[in-house]
Amino acid sequence: MSVKILLEESEIPRQWYNLAADLPTPMQPPLGPDGKPISPEMLAPVFPMNIIEQEVSQERWINIPEEILEILYRWRPTPLRRAFFLEKALGTPARIYYKDESVSPPGSHKPNTAVAQAWYNKQFGIKRITTETGAGQWGSALSFACCLLGLECKVYMVRISFDQKPFRRLMMETWGGKCIPSPSTETNAGRAILEQDPDTPGSLGIAISEAVEDAVTDETKQTRYSLGSVLNHVMLHQTIIGLEAKKQLAKIGEKKVDIVIGCAGGGSNYAGLSFPFMADKIAGADITIIPTEPTSCPTMTRGPFAYDFGDTAGMTPLLPMYSLGHTFVPPPIHAGGLRYHGIAPLVSQSIIEGLATPRAVHQTECYEAAVLFARTEGVIPAPETSHAIAAAIQEANKAKEEGKEKVILFNFSGHGLMDLVGYEKFFAGRLQDYPLPEELLNKSLLALKDLPKPKVAKSGRW
C-alpha cells in the first residue's frame, strides 16, 4: 500500500460540517459586559455579517463557495499519509495515519479559514483586515489569503515574537501584509500600554485589543477584524480536514478509526480533523477523540468550564469555555500556538458531553516524539504538532502492549521549518519541562468568580 493517499480535486468536500447542529445540548451564547447575550448586530463593527451568520448558524452542512474551493485547490486536497516508518520504529500493531496540513504555502492548516474569512470579507465589501499574531503562523496565513484576494492585511505581532522571529514577519511582508510590533503607537490601547511600560514584550491579549480597535475605529467602515481560532466559524472552516480524511480512509478500505488526535491551543486544527468523526460518535460509533495540550498550559485538563474573556484585557465578549482565566500567562514553551488560556466553545461543550478526552503532554516528551517522527517519516514537525504526535505514540505503544490492531489518526497541523530553535535547545539538553505555575493559576482562576457562570449542560449519553 502507498505511503500517501490522495484525493482528486473533484473529490474535495463541497460543504463544511457544523458540529453545533448535532451536539445534544445547545451551545450557550456569548455574553456582553452586562452579562446579557451578544446579538449578531453587536458584532457587526468587528466582523462582516456573512461571517456572523456562520458564527451563529445551526445548519449541519454549509456550502463552500466555489471561489473559495478554487483557491484551496492550490494545495488541497492535502495528502493523508500512512506512518509506516514510525509504526515500524515503534513495533506497534497499530496503523497510524496523519493528515498532512503542512503542505499549504504558509506551512499549516491556518489558510483553510484565512482564505474563507478573507473571501467573505471581500464579498461583504470589506477592503482591509486586521488581526493579531503570536508566533506568526496565523499572521502569515492571513497575509497569504489577503494577498490572493487583493485585500489589505495588517498584523499586530506580539513584540517579543516580532523581535525574535523576523522570518515569520518576512513571510507576511513577502505576501504584502503589513506587520508591526504590538503594543504600537497606532492605537489607543497600544499607546496606553507603552506609556505605562515602554519596554513591555507585549502579549496576545494586547495585540487582540489593538487589532480590534484598529478595525472598529476605521472611519471608512471598510475594515474588519479576523480571528484565527476559538470561534465557531473558524472550527467550521477547518472541518474540510476531517471530511477529506474520511474520504481518504474510505478509499483504502479502512472502515473504522479507533482514535483521533489533534493538538489544541484555540482548538481549530483539532476541531477540523475531529468534528466530522465526532458526528459518527454521536451517531453511535466507538471512537476515542483526544485533544492534546501542554502540561504547562492545561486548559482542558485543569481549567474549569466558565464564562471568560477571549483576551487578557477583557475587551471581547465572554465565551463559555474551559479556561485558566484570561490573566494566566503560560510558561515560555516553544509551542507558542498552544499558549492560550481558553479553548473554543464548541470544543469545550463536546468535552462537557464526554465526546472527547483531553490529554496533557510535557514539552520534552513532545520533542522526543518530534525527533523520532522527523527521523522516520522524514518531515520536521512544528512544536505545536509534536503534541499530537506524542499522544499518537502513547496510543500506538498502548496498542502494542494490548496486542491490538488499532487505527490511529492524527493531524499533522504544520511543519517546523520556521521554528527550529526549540530543536536546537532539545539537542543541547537545554529544553525543560516547566512546572505549572500553580500560584499564578490560582490567582488567574479567582478572577473567574466575578463573571457569569455557564450551565454545565450534559446529555449524559457519553
Added chain:
Amino acid sequence: MSVKILLEESEIPRQWYNLAADLPTPMQPPLGPDGKPISPEMLAPVFPMNIIEQEVSQERWINIPEEILEILYRWRPTPLRRAFFLEKALGTPARIYYKDESVSPPGSHKPNTAVAQAWYNKQFGIKRITTETGAGQWGSALSFACCLLGLECKVYMVRISFDQKPFRRLMMETWGGKCIPSPSTETNAGRAILEQDPDTPGSLGIAISEAVEDAVTDETKQTRYSLGSVLNHVMLHQTIIGLEAKKQLAKIGEKKVDIVIGCAGGGSNYAGLSFPFMADKIAGADITIIPTEPTSCPTMTRGPFAYDFGDTAGMTPLLPMYSLGHTFVPPPIHAGGLRYHGIAPLVSQSIIEGLATPRAVHQTECYEAAVLFARTEGVIPAPETSHAIAAAIQEANKAKEEGKEKVILFNFSGHGLMDLVGYEKFFAGRLQDYPLPEELLNKSLLALKDLPKPKVAKSGRW
C-alpha cells in the same frame, strides 16, 4: 482546468534518462593531475563503484531501483502547476507551467539524487557519507536521505554560512546529520588553512577538500564522499523531474513545449528538467532551452569551455566544462547555490552543441520576479529559483509582444522559507546588483592557461 496536474504513484518514471547516450559528440573524460584520463578505479576511494559505473555509463535508460522509488514516493511524483495567476498578472497569452520540486521535506530537488546516492552507497556496504555544503540545501538533503537509509552523514559547512544560517544546520541535526564548520581541525586540509588564517570565513573549495580527505582517509574503508551537483550521475538522478513533467503535460493534452527554463549553479535542477526535453530536441523538436545564471557569476555566458578543477584548491580531477576559473570568488548574492565557478560537463557539452541558450539575470530583477510570483502563485521561491522565474517572465512578456500562445515550462527548484533575509533587503531597498569583478575574473581565467584544453567538439546540427 486545474491549477495542479498530479500523477499517480504508478505513473512515476521507472528509468532515469542519460543524455550522454544521445549527445552527437562524445563526452570528454575527466583528467588526472598528469593530464591523463581518470580511470574508474582511480575514483574508487572517493565514490562507491556502482555510482562510478553510472558516472561513465553510455546507456540511454537506467532502471531506478524499486527501493529508491519507495523512498521517493514520500513526496513524488511532484505536482506540475499551471501558473494561471502569474499569467493573468502579466497579461500574457503564454501558458506557463512549473514543476514544483519544493514539496520534498528538505524543500528542494536535491533529495532526488541524495536518496539515490545514499542507497547506492548502502548497497555497496558503505556506512558513512561525507559531503560539503554552502548555503545548506545540499547538506540538509543528504542528511535527510542518510537518515531514512540508516547511514551516518557528516557535512562540512562553509564557516560563514554555518554561523549565519543556523537553521539549515538545525535541519541537518534534526535528521541526525553531523554538521561542522569548515575549515575544521578534523582534517589536514582544514588545519593547514586555519594555521594560515584562523579567522577565515571558509569556502566551498576548502569544504570539498575536507569532505574528500575525510572519506579517503577512513581506515575502515566504509566512508565515501558525495557531491550534490556537477557530475553525470547527479544529472541522471534528477531527470525524473523532466520525465514526470512530460507525462503531466501529455495528461492534459499539452502537445508541445516551446521553452524550457531552469536556474543553473552546478546544473542539476536545470538538467533534471531539461534533459528529457533535450532528447526531443535532438530528435528534431523545436524547443528553446534556457539555463539561467546570475550576471555576477556568469559561468555559461562569459566563461570559456575549459578543463578546470571542481574545487578551489585543485584537488579534484579536471572536468571539461564552462568555467570562470577555480579561483573565482563570486560577489555575495543571496542565491548561494548559484555561486559556483563551473557548470556540469553534460550541461557544458550540450551548450557547445547549441542545444541550450544560457542567459544571465541580475539579482534585483530576480527578486522582483520572486515577489510577483509569491503574490500571484502564493509560494515563496528560493533565491536560486527566482533566476528561472525571471527568465520565464521575460519569455512570457516576449510572447505577449509577439502575440504568441507559447508554452513555457520552468523548474521551481525550491521554496525560500529558509532564505528570507534576501527578501528583507529587497523590501528595504538595500539589495544591489553587483558588477562583475572583471579584474578578479581575468586573474582567475589566467590560471586556466596552464591546464589541458578540451576539444570544442561540435556536430554543427544546431
